[in-house]
Amino acid sequence: MPVLLLSDIHGNITALDAVLRHAQRHDYDRVVFLGDAVGYYPDGDAVIERLRALGARGVMGNHDAWLLTVEVLEGQGYVFDILRWQAERLGEENRAWLAALPWTIEEEGMLAVHGSPCDPFVYVDDLDLAREGFGCTEARWVFHGHTHLAGAFTALDGPSGPWVRYKPLPEPENVVKVGPKARAMINPGSVGQPRDGVPQAGYGIWNEEAREVRVYRVPFDLDAVAQRVREVGFPPVLYQRLYKGR
Template sequence: MRYLVLSDIHGNWPALEAVLQAAPPFDRVLFLGDAVGYYPDGDRVLDWLREVEALCILGNHDAWLLALDQLPLEGVVLEILAWQRARLSEANLRFLASWPWQREVEGTLLVHGSPCDPLEYLDELELAREGFRCTEARLAFHGHTHLAGAFLELSGPRPWVRYQGFAQGGELLLPPTVRALVNPGSVGQPRDRVPGAAFALWEGNRVEFFRVAYPVERVAERLREEGFPEWLYTRLTRGE
């Protein structure tokens, strides 16, 4: 089974379209959370995830959108989520509300943040060491940081952990003695200073990382149409 692994789309439909045009053939979609937030087309993104029967987990933006009635509407992020919630179809709201915080696929863990906490940013070696201790899975996929890469743990009396970035794409092969916490990067808003839409393909012990260019001007047009802040477009041009 070959899986298309996506994370952090954040309502950026042109970026997702580019991924679908560039991706090699795949059998199933795994989505690591944050379908909504930042960019205007959250409903369209959810339509697609629902149509392809993607296996999805909640991200923090997804959870915030569902809990808006319990949150103070302060700041641009929550204002955008409120705008999006008012425009989501009832079918997509129900779909979003059905997502768990984590799930397993073929013994592999899917979580948005860390195996220890779905809202934790897994961006330091010590946090990765804790993450490995919080799961028995040999492989876990996560998102949240918007950084394409993998924390690798070499088993032994004192496990050794290192980080390998894949902002420019690449391939990761997992030998039997290695465990991995893998982030495919963000489809909708990369933060590793490499513009474009990030995604990964997973099959067995092999993960391929990709970064595909797309016309970010289309996103700028959508932002202007809906009155969203200009800085959301600027971030895309800088990969931050």
């Protein structure tokens, strides 16, 4: 059965709800979350509540890890100020769920990780880093987030190492077909803060039987998010960048 892929929600409950409404058209049977439930936008607690209600299996993102240790971190600036604000408002059950997230999920032929298969904190945003990532796992399907860029790296073994190519996924519906001898490292895009110039939430549907992943871009109420950011006094740059998809 197909799997719903969610990543980098970052406390943006408006975008997450838009994605979940859109995803109702698909007959998925489970949810895999690729990290960063919290950070940036105000509603991290509500986001985790949704993920728990979905029965999502997830991995730890860097913002998730920072929130859990923010009391001892020396980081300064609005990113850490927001995490401290969210930490004070996180319910105990939701904090426990977040704290229990592993760094990776590994199943037969599949790896889920926030960043690179080599290191969950490393951005996979060029061919060399993707080639290195493929070298750190034997999984045929790798699902990751972290960059906030919806796209797919595919690899095919060659005489001197894997041939790797990249395909951005900016359209309302994007199809990534993976041949029987190929492997793929796919980022379904950020639900809460896209950064590829498309001001729409991203999510994926993985159908292993069909050897494909479909990535969708979904409009959400940008004005509502801007109003929520203003209500809590977070920096305006957070909603200004949403309108640009940056």
